[in-house]
Amino acid sequence: MAQVSIRNVVKRYGSVQVVHGLDLEVQHNEFVVLVGPSGCGKSTMLRMIAGLEDITSGEIRIGDRVVNNVEPKHRNIAMVFQNYALYPHMTVARNIAFGLRAAKLPKAEQEQRVREAARILGLEELLERRPAELSGGQRQRVAMGRAIVRDPQVFLFDEPLSNLDAKLRSSMRVEIKKLHQKVQTTVIYVTHDQVEAMTLADRIVIMRDGVIQQIGTPLEVFRQPANLFVAGFIGSPEMNLIEATIRHKDGQPRLEMPGGIDVPVPPRNGSGALADGRRVTAGLRPEHVVAGEALAALPEDWRARATVGVVEPLGSESLLMLDIGDREITGKAVDSNLPAPGDRAAIGFNLAHLHLFDPESEQAIY
Amino acid sequence: MTADAIGTGAAGSTRVGLFRGDKPIRPGRIVAWTILMMGGIAMVMPLVFMLSTSLKFPHEIYDLNLIPNEPTLENYTYVLADGRFYRWFINSLIVAIATTASVVFFDSLVGYTLCKFRFKGRAIVFVAILSTLMIPTEMLIIPWYNMARTFGWLDTYWGIMFPGMMTGFGTFLMRQFFESVPDDFIHAARIDGLNEFQIWWQVAMPLVTPALSALAIFVFLGNWTAFIWPLIATSTADLYTVPVGLSSFADEADVAWELIMTGASLATIPTLIVFLIFQRYIIRGVVLTGLKG
Numbered sequence: 001m002a003q004v005s006i007r008n009v010v011k012r013y014g015s016v017q018v019v020h021g022l023d024l025e026v027q028h029n030e031f032v033v034l035v036g037p038s039g040c041g042k043s044t045m046l047r048m049i050a051g052l053e054d055i056t057s058g059e060i061r062i063g064d065r066v067v068n069n070v071e072p073k074h075r076n077i078a079m080v081f082q083n084y085a086l087y088p089h090m091t092v093a094r095n096i097a098f099g100l101r102a103a104k105l106p107k108a109e110q111e112q113r114v115r116e117a118a119r120i121l122g123l124e125e126l127l128e129r130r131p132a133e134l135s136g137g138q139r140q141r142v143a144m145g146r147a148i149v150r151d152p153q154v155f156l157f158d159e160p161l162s163n164l165d166a167k168l169r170s171s172m173r174v175e176i177k178k179l180h181q182k183v184q185t186t187v188i189y190v191t192h193d194q195v196e197a198m199t200l201a202d203r204i205v206i207m208r209d210g211v212i213q214q215i216g217t218p219l220e221v222f223r224q225p226a227n228l229f230v231a232g233f234i235g236s237p238e239m240n241l242i243e244a245t246i247r248h249k250d251g252q253p254r255l256e257m258p259g260g261i262d263v264p265v266p267p268r269n270g271s272g273a274l275a276d277g278r279r280v281t282a283g284l285r286p287e288h289v290v291a292g293e294a295l296a297a298l299p300e301d302w303r304a305r306a307t308v309g310v311v312e313p314l315g316s317e318s319l320l321m322l323d324i325g326d327r328e329i330t331g332k333a334v335d336s337n338l339p340a341p342g343d344r345a346a347i348g349f350n351l352a353h354l355h356l357f358d359p360e361s362e363q364a365i366y
Numbered sequence: 367m368t369a370d371a372i373g374t375g376a377a378g379s380t381r382v383g384l385f386r387g388d389k390p391i392r393p394g395r396i397v398a399w400t401i402l403m404m405g406g407i408a409m410v411m412p413l414v415f416m417l418s419t420s421l422k423f424p425h426e427i428y429d430l431n432l433i434p435n436e437p438t439l440e441n442y443t444y445v446l447a448d449g450r451f452y453r454w455f456i457n458s459l460i461v462a463i464a465t466t467a468s469v470v471f472f473d474s475l476v477g478y479t480l481c482k483f484r485f486k487g488r489a490i491v492f493v494a495i496l497s498t499l500m501i502p503t504e505m506l507i508i509p510w511y512n513m514a515r516t517f518g519w520l521d522t523y524w525g526i527m528f529p530g531m532m533t534g535f536g537t538f539l540m541r542q543f544f545e546s547v548p549d550d551f552i553h554a555a556r557i558d559g560l561n562e563f564q565i566w567w568q569v570a571m572p573l574v575t576p577a578l579s580a581l582a583i584f585v586f587l588g589n590w591t592a593f594i595w596p597l598i599a600t601s602t603a604d605l606y607t608v609p610v611g612l613s614s615f616a617d618e619a620d621v622a623w624e625l626i627m628t629g630a631s632l633a634t635i636p637t638l639i640v641f642l643i644f645q646r647y648i649i650r651g652v653v654l655t656g657l658k659g
Contacts, residue, residue, distance in 0.1 A: 052553050073559035085554035089572040099558035150558075 002028050002063055002076075002153035002186045004049065009058035011044055011210075018044055019210040021058070031180050031187045035197040036207035036233070042190045045207075046156050049188060050079050062154060073102075078147035079156040083163065084139045086131040086146075093118075093127040096145045103150075117145040120182060121175075137168045141175070148183055155180075157189040161196060173199055194234050198222065206230050223353075228362040231283045231355060237319065239283045240329040243359070248276040255282055255354075258325025261304040266351050271366060274356070280365070283355035289331035291320055291339060291347045298348040306347045308339045322347060413634075419627040427623045441628040451629060453604055454611035459636065461526050461596070461607055462589040468531040469585045470578055476532070477540025478566050482552060492541070498534035507598060514599060525599045526607070530589055536581050543577035544570060579644040586640045590633070608633045
């Protein structure tokens with residue numbers, strides 16, 4: 001079993017603390033993605049799991065063994081690096097076999113394992129080439145081959161796709177997902193790209209400033225963001241976050257938003273705590289700010305009017321930049337009969353998906 | 367019909383710049399070529415004179431003609447028949463190869479450590495090594511001599527070699543080159559199970575071959591042509607290196623320039639071989655390390 005347990009792990013560089021008491025349990029065969037902006041401590045955490053960085057305090061377990069003081073080579077892990085870390089003076093076959101040679105495995109077994117890894121990753125034709133003769137995607141596959149050939153308990157990926165172009169990145173995402181399904185091993189994957197996190201992860205760990213903001217499945221963190229940071233970080237285009245005030249009318253809470261927009265807060269857990277006059281940050285994803293035919297599906301009092309700033313056709317749908325008061329929000333429309341820039345158009349808020357956050361604590365309150 | 371004729375014919379008197387060859391040679395370029403040619407001649411002339419003198423009889427050596435009136439190989443026969451030259455040649459080879467191997471090994475090891483390991487006092491050690499570059503060799507000769515005399519190293523191979531077994535320059539050069547080796551290579555090797563010495567030898571060293579080759583050429587040439595210290599450190603003719611041995615062809619009464627130049631001509635052969643061998647590695651190393659993400 002290759003569970004990874006991270007308990008109250010702290011990392012300090014001198015007086016600067018970069019990881020603050022991090023707790024995380026990664027289950028056997030689970031694909032966990034650590035995601036967050038640059039400098040949030042996700043790569044440092046990965047390197048501590050790998051043993052490339054010492055931990056200041058806390059405990060890291062791989063399987064049932066505490067590995068705080070275990071050398072990287074004895075942790076039974078494999079790591080894929082951002083820049084692939086392929087040795088340019090060695091062929092693909094030698095690169096893949098590098099760890100096996102170091103472990104002094106018999107030649108026949110080395111060859112058999114290299115061929116198996118090459119077969120899985122479609123590298124059979126490239127075994128005699130050097131890294132300089134490979135494309136970015138091929139190099140990435142070789143780096144993965146070097147990892148899987150060692151049959152490790154845990155795979156660690158440190159932003160492995162960030163050097164690839166957008167098209168290659170999406171195809172490599174699929175390959176990594178397939179690889180995980182084939183090799184059935186625990187994976188901890190670091191990225192700053194939330195799309196990568198959403199598409200790959202069984203569970204996502206969202207980090208900021210060395211602190212975990214939320215842990216959950218991709219849909220959980222998308223649908224129920226724990227705080228403003230997660231709400232803004234997960235989802236593309238990002239969630240509309242609008243300063244608003246709660247006003248009670250006939251005993252029911254309503255949201256007063258810029259541009260004279262006034263919509264009801266549908267009754268739900270948490271709506272009882274919304275006191276009259278309370279300042280909140282309202283969150284609605286662009287797909288829940290609609291225009292055109294989709295308006296018909298929404299109740300009358302969930303609608304408002306806004307000035308259309310920019311229209312961005314994406315093919316199957318269009319993004320609308322809408323001005324409400326001094327704020328600009330993003331909406332989506334799927335029909336072809338779109339309002340033109342400058343129009344004062346009818347828009348609707350799908351309030352069934354409304355999020356409310358406390359502006360002070362930034363935590364979700366509704 | 368020439369390209370120029372086609373150009374002017376097609377467009378009347380207007381010059382059409384279709385062909386590079388049509389461009390007139392600019393005067394600036396002529397000046398540059400002239401200066402470069404003069405520089406080249408100035409560098410090659412001593413070598414040509416050396417070769418030319420080695421093919422002359424003694425009565426002709428003070429004539430400045432490049433082509434001997436009566437070319438002869440007698441000087442080569444004399445020098446090669448004199449067993450001492452072989453001895454000096456072997457001594458030079460031993461000294462140059464041993465010091466080159468030592469410098470390449472130790473300087474790159476120290477350079478790697480200073481570059482890739484974080485430890486207390488690292489900066490001080492590096493500055494101390496750098497500061498040795500500021501001291502002229504002449505100032506070090508007396509301390510070296512005292513040291514060699516105290517430890518009984520005078521008139522031994524070790525006595526000739528020990529000052530050059532590690533160099534501040536080599537350490538500095540290698541440290542700077544190891545900066546270009548990505549840390550991820552080292553981390554990957556560490557995870558793959560290599561110990562620190564294996565990482566240095568199997569991963570880092572092949573990635574700095576251009577620097578190693580350049581260093582090897584510099585050190586080999588420096589030691590092959592070294593004169594002052596080997597002269598001071600040795601008093602037995604059997605331990606002379608080629609430059610020291612050749613100087614013995616001159617005495618108070620006479621200087622046998624034709625023999626000195628013959629020995630010097632023969633002595634350039636190993637340096638040419640070393641340069642040709644390591645030059646290949648410099649080019650190959652540049653190709654290898656030119657890998658981009």
